[in-house]
Amino acid sequence: MRALLVVNPKATTTSGRTKDVLAHALASDLKLEVVATEYRGHARDLARDAAASGSVDLVVSLGGDGTVNEVVNGLLSDGPSEHLPRLAVVPGGSTNVFARALGLPNDPVEATGVLLDALASKRERTVGLGRAVTEGLPERWFTFTAGFGFDAGVVGRVEQHRRSGKRSTHALYINQAVRHYFGEREHRKAGPITLRIPGAEPVEGLVVSIVANTSPWTFLGNRPVYASPEATFDTDLDLFGMTKMSLLQTLRTIPQLLDGSGRGPRGKHVVAYHDLREFTLHSQETLPFQVDGDHLGERNQVSFSGVRRALRVIV
Structure with missing residues (x-):
């Protein structure tokens, strides 16, 4: 089996030691090529070339969710196909939502052990993905x-x-969420x-529109956050929205997001949908748009669709 290991050396928790351990372990059973990314979009280009070659059986992503997203978009450049290489993920970022949603350990060495066992057992699953289309950008898949x-x-x-040199940490996200909240008074x-x-x-x-392809939505350290608890890789997309974000409403919603009972956020200002095949979000003014934690600028409209059985993943 021929495999490509795509390494993002700038990912938060990816180290040279992790790369060497993973490469050495994989090379014992696979014909392995290791490539470190050098620019934004490089992982996408590498995965696209691997899919187009027809000779690569497996693409392994070592990095964070952004690296995984690039690899997925490269593999699916021409859409889903039974002949695409399989995907494997070793977490190396600050949050690693996709890997953890698949049930993988957050520790890269432990995740490597799970990957090797899955390869030996020929264990894999097919996952559904989300697809977003907006004017001015190519269609974007998200995990x-x-x-x-x-x-x-x-x-x-x-x-x-x-970009100014700060590390991506959960504390940074919380700090910026609070600052953004108090800076968006009119939209709230x-x-x-x-x-x-x-x-x-x-x-x-x-005010808020969060599209989920799986649950949890994200993590605060080891604490899962549930915007759409029913979302899974086997259904189409879920949507969580809010029509008001007063301080009282927000303080009520935060504990619900952290509630692992499966109920999810609720209340008269909460909008929730499960298993949507397609829908559109529109705004008269331009608003920020992101997929898998990658900010893609501001847009007026984004159309979403769920695509079941889009990619095979080694787990």
Whole structure:
């Protein structure tokens, strides 16, 4: 079996030792090529070339969720196919939502052991993914979440700090979420987002719109956060939204996001949908847009669709 190991050396918890351990372990059973990414989008280009070659059986991503997202978008450049290489993930970022949602350990060495065992046992699963289309960008696949509006604004603020040299930490996300919240007073009262689902009446006034392909939505350290508890890799997309973010409403919702009972956020200002095949989020003004924690600028409209059985993953 021929495999490509894509390593993001700038990922938060990816070290040279981790790369060497993983490469040595894989090389004992696979014909392995190891490539370190050198620029944004490099992992996508490497995975696209691997898929196009027809000779690579497995692409392994060592990095964070951004690296996984690039690899997935490269593999699916021409859409899903039974002939695509399988994907394997070794977590090397700060949060690693996709890997953890698959049930993998957050420790890269432990995850490597699970990967080797899965390869030996020929253990894999097929997962559904989300797809987002917006004007001015190529279609973008996402593995666990996308956001339009408030949460994407937080992601954008974090990316600005990362470009200035700060590390991506949970404390940085919390700090920027609080700052963004108090800086968005008008949008908290009257949301600019309209949800359009084929065959249904539009839902107007959303302040927050979070699209989930799986659950949990994210993690705070080891604490899972549940925006859409019913979301899974085997269904289409879920949507969590809010039509008001007053301080009282927000303080009520935060504990619900951390509640592992499976109930999820609730209340008269909460909008929740499960297993949506396709829908559109529209705003009269441009709003931030993100997929899998990657800020993609500001847009007026994004169309989403769920694609079942899109990719085979070694687990």
